[in-house]
Amino acid sequence: MTLTTATEKARMLLQKQLDEAKSQTERNKLGQFATPTALAIDILDYARSLLPSDLKINFIDPAFGTGSFYSALLHRFPQSQIVEAVGYEIDPHYGGEAIKLWRHTPLQLNIADFTQATPPLNGDLANLLICNPPYVRHHHLSRVEKLRLQNKTEQIAGIKLSGLADFYCHFLCISDAWMAENGLAGWLIPSGFMDVNYGQKVKDYLLNRVTLMRVHRFEPNDLQFEDALVSSAVVWFRKALPPANHAVEFTYCGSLTAPKMRELLDVDVLRRTAKWTKFGFLCSSINFTSQQLQLKDLFTIKRGLATGANHYFVLTPEQISTYQIPVEFLKPILPSPRLLSTDEIEADRFGNPVIERKLFLLTCDLKESEVRAKYPSLWKYFQMGVDEGISDRYLCKHRSSWYLQENRPHSPFLCTYMGRQDTSRGKPFRFILNHSKATATNVYLMLYPKPNLEKTLNNKPDLLLDVWQALNQISDEILMGSGRVYGGGLHKLEPKELGLAPAEKIVEVLVRMA
Secondary structure, three states: OOHHHHHHHHHHHHHHHHHHOOOHHHHHHHOOOOOOHHHHHHHHHHHHHHOOOOOOEEEEEOOOOOOHHHHHHHHHOOHHHEEEEEEEOOOHHHHHHHHHHOOOOOOEEEOOOHHHOOOOOOOOOEEEEEEOOOOOOHHHOOHHHHHHHHHHHHHHHOOOOOOOOOHHHHHHHHHHHHEEEEEEEEEEEEHHHHOOOOHHHHHHHHHHOOEEEEEEEOOOOOOOOOOOOOOEEEEEEEOOOOOOOOEEEEEEEEOOOOEEEEEEEEHHHHHHOOOOOOOOOHHHHOOOOOOOOEHHHHEEEEEOEOOOOHHHHEEOHHHHHHHOOOHHHEEEEOOOHHHOOOOEEOEOOOOOEOOOOOEEEEOOOOOHHHHHHHOHHHHHHHHHHHHOOHHHOHHHHOOOOOOOOOOOOOOOEEEEOEEEOOOOOOOOOOEEEEOOOOEOEOOEEEEEEOHHHHHHHHHOOOHHHHHHHHHHOOOHHHHHHHOEEEOOOEEEOOHHHHHOOEOHHHHHHHHHHO
16 A cells, blocks of 8 residues: 555545534635545646656645545655645644644645735746635625635636625636646636626636636536535636637536547637537537527517415415405416426416416505405415514515516417436427416516517417427427536526527427418
8 A cells, every 4th residue: 555545545434523523504605625645646636647757846835625636636746856746725624634644744734715815926826726715605705705715816816706706716717827837737627607697707718818628528417516506617727818719619518537538629700709618518418509599589588476475375276265265366377386286377268387396476456455454364464474484585675566576478489497417308398389378487488479479379279288298308408508508417598598498489380380
């Protein structure tokens, strides 16, 4: 048994003990999710394949933890090749024990906040940086801390990140000051930056200020961290301006050293593309051109309504009877997708959906004085809402009347907002044909035909079924590539993202039936 093998076993045991000594909430707040040994070794194996065998290595890990990357470095590189190894760890709970663990090695471990540390002035900058930065969500950062990070990131990397940017985005950009020219960096980070608006600045940095070499994205169900539901990517770049006609490798699924899918993309294509998660993915061969007709050209797409308290405003027939809610203040509303067993909803003669679980939305546009005078049972129910604090909830108290819902008429087509691929249906998203007058909550996206399409459907109601079937022909790969993905394989679509899906199948239906 080698020293590194024995020490790694000791490190893994130490990591487990230190993690168990802290609550999940404490670790979440500091973004502490340790890198698994196998993944750390995979990352250092790939780093070794990119570096000359005779290169003297100046290594740095700015978020050291107990040292999973350092352990992998010692396991994959001869110690004679490692000139210097530096680490930073903000939490003494981990850093103090890590110093003891690695005391017989050349490691220089600093218990300090890397984002506030000063880079070396003597030119001993890192030519190999490997890091799994703290996954701290932006809402855990104070306004003062966000401003400090924004200023430092702009000073070092020349970009100003949004206040919505998570901590790892700042961490990555600030590290630029610690890297030698042409130095190699490998970052294990959430893949969210590839799709969200605040990630655009990070992508600007990767495309224009360094040479982005490769992005490997793990399959969402293959969680890299047992205690964090986050979809991960490994981003590789060199600290050098990108050469002309540079191409970036995107890989997906499998391991870093043995991916299942790969795609080479010109930097100019990446600069023009808002979302990157579709690259190197199953949908990589699909043509996403701006010229093709999209769903947004045929539909106005909106999220369903947000009541602010579904348990109070969405009522069963039994609750309506118990509280004697007047029918004129009730509208049919669809249940959650998991409780909806059919994708085509028929209607009774009153327009109510013919489904097993019938629900109704309570909404009222009368003033309180009028409700109190004319509808005593409804007034009593509203008083219950006041006593339970419903009226003081954020959405409710910002309405003209806290019990008046936003206007979301029923729509003939709906799409589920979130879903997983590994369900009994095998599809993350469902398109639903709604013949009823039922509206929907914000777990659905509602597709309202634009005037020309609406006129066509009104004149030829039989086309509703054909349009619905055409919507269902949009491939899962396109929808997943347009939306976002979270750890555990949870896919999500926002209205604008669904609007980008191609609509040629619907156009074919309309042309054929014209």
